[in-house]
Amino acid sequence: MAVPSLKQALASGETVLAPGAWDAITGRLFRHMGFGALYIPLAQTAKVLGTEEALVGMTEIALVAERVSEGVQDELPVIVDAGGGFGGTGHVVRTVEVLEDAGASAVQLSDEAVPLSRTPDGKRTLVSLDAFRERIEAAVRARRSPDMLVLAATHADDDQAVERATAAIAAGADAVVSPPDLDDQGLRSFAKQLEGAPLATYAGLDGPATNDLKALGYRLILFPALSLQASLLGVHATWQSVADTGYLLAQRAEAMPLINKLLEIEEKWAVEQSTTEAGVEVPVSRR
Numbered sequence: 614m615a616v617p618s619l620k621q622a623l624a625s626g627e628t629v630l631a632p633g634a635w636d637a638i639t640g641r642l643f644r645h646m647g648f649g650a651l652y653i654p655l656a657q658t659a660k661v662l663g664t665e666e667a668l669v670g671m672t673e674i675a676l677v678a679e680r681v682s683e684g685v686q687d688e689l690p691v692i693v694d695a696g697g698g699f700g701g702t703g704h705v706v707r708t709v710e711v712l713e714d715a716g717a718s719a720v721q722l723s724d725e726a727v728p729l730s731r732t733p734d735g736k737r738t739l740v741s742l743d744a745f746r747e748r749i750e751a752a753v754r755a756r757r758s759p760d761m762l763v764l765a766a767t768h769a770d771d772d773q774a775v776e777r778a779t780a781a782i783a784a785g786a787d788a789v790v791s792p793p794d795l796d797d798q799g800l801r802s803f804a805k806q807l808e809g810a811p812l813a814t815y816a817g818l819d820g821p822a823t824n825d826l827k828a829l830g831y832r833l834i835l836f837p838a839l840s841l842q843a844s845l846l847g848v849h850a851t852w853q854s855v856a857d858t859g860y861l862l863a864q865r866a867e868a869m870p871l872i873n874k875l876l877e878i879e880e881k882w883a884v885e886q887s888t889t890e891a892g893v894e895v896p897v898s899r900r
Contacts, residue, residue, distance in 0.1 A: 618760050619650055619690035619718050619833075623788065623811055628827040631692055633840040635661045635677055637684025641875040644685045650718070651685065653678055654837035655694040661841065667729035671699040671708050675715045682716025690718035692764065692835070697727040697740070702751045709755035709763075719762035721790060722752055724769065724777055737768045745777055746784045753785035764813060764833075766790035775806045788813045788833060797821055804829045 622629050631652040634640040640651050658677055659666040678693045685691075693712050698705035705722065712720050724745040726738040740748070745767075752763045765781030767774045769792060778789040788811035791803045795814075800821065804812055813833035814826060826834055855861060873879065 616687045616690055616716075616718055616760075617649075619692070620760050620762055620787065622649060622690075623832045626832070628823075628832050628834065630823060630834050630836070632836045633657055633838065634681050635841075637680050638872070638875055639840060639844075640681045640685045640689065640691075642871075644689050645875055648689070650690040650692055650833075651681060652835045652837065653681060653691065653693045654835070655696045657837055657841045658694075666696060671695070671704070671711060675711045678712055678717050679715040687716060691716055692719040692721060692762075692833075693717045694721045694723075694766075694837070696723055696729065697725045698722050698748055698752070700727055702747060705748050705751045706755040709752050709761075710757075713757060713761050718760065719764055719787075720752060720756075721764040721766050722748055723766040723790075724748075739768060742777060742780055746780050749781045749784040749786050762787040764788050764790055768792055774803065778803075778807055778810070782807075782810050787811060790814065790833075790835070791831075793817070795820075797825075800826070800831075801829060804831065 619629065627649070629649040631650040632643050632648055633654050634643060634651045635653060635658045643651055653674065655669060655674060656666040658674060659669045662669065662673065674693060674695065678691060682691050693715075695708050695712065698708050704727075709720050724739045726740050730738045732738055739745075745765075749763060749765050756763065763786050765778065765784075765786035765788070767777040767781070767789070769777050774792050778791075781789050789807065791800060791812065791814040793815050794817065795803060797820070800814060808830070811833075812831045813835060814831045816823060816826070816834050816836045816839070820826075821829075823834055
């Protein structure tokens with residue numbers, strides 16, 4: 614089955630919600646719930662791998678992308694955050710090629726320096742405007758499918774962010790992602806100054822509701838952290854209860870039918886039963 618076109622969805626004026634996912638079953642859950650896309654955030658995926666984003670390589674994020682894409686059987690677009698592209702222009706080209714082969718429908722590239730570093734006040738060190746433009750141009754040239762999107766994300770402040778977003782669109786980016794942690798006014802200002810451009814943003818804990826973001830013109834809303842936070846808190850609560858009481862939470866048994874549905878276990882059993890002769894041992898060749 615062909616991947617639904619994220620490009621067409623955004624061009625139609627539809628706003629797509631893309632929850633964070635890092636494995637097949639999480640991706641299948643969001644497909645089951647009817648979300649329009651999946652987002653593989655670099656920083657959160659690094660945490661799942663037990664490290665931090667500056668130490669995650671392109672191959673590792675590509676393996677996650679492949680696992681998620683295969684998990685949803687290419688029935689949902691998968692957006693992959695590739696940070697600064699893992700190096701220079703050649704690395705950006707290779708990153709786009711590998712992620713496209715892994716099943717990604719979109720690659721997000723930011724203006725952060727590679728390797729990732731921070732200024733004394735804790736902000737990310739950024740490449741120059743020209744270097745960011747070249748990064749986006751390289752990604753656009755590298756893609757092979759016209760439906761493969763390039764998202765340009767900036768971590769710059771205020772007017773610099775608008776300048777960089779405008780340059781990214783001119784360089785061929787299909788959408789620009791607003792700086793993280795913008796307040797309501799910042800999101801309004803960013804959208805107003807880039808009116809007419811395809812806009813994406815992050816959903817934050819203290820940010821506007823998704824309907825408000827839609828009204829501002831944001832056509833792609835990314836949820837980088839919520840899935841990991843919810844999962845970790847859920848596991849913590851369950852096992853804290855076991856530690857405190859010695860009993861399993863009864864409602865956890867209710868998850869098994871959902872897990873079986875997401876993994877299509879009954880269909881797999883049916884195939885196995887139809888192709889296996891009951892009670893007949895199949896000889897195994899030993900060499």
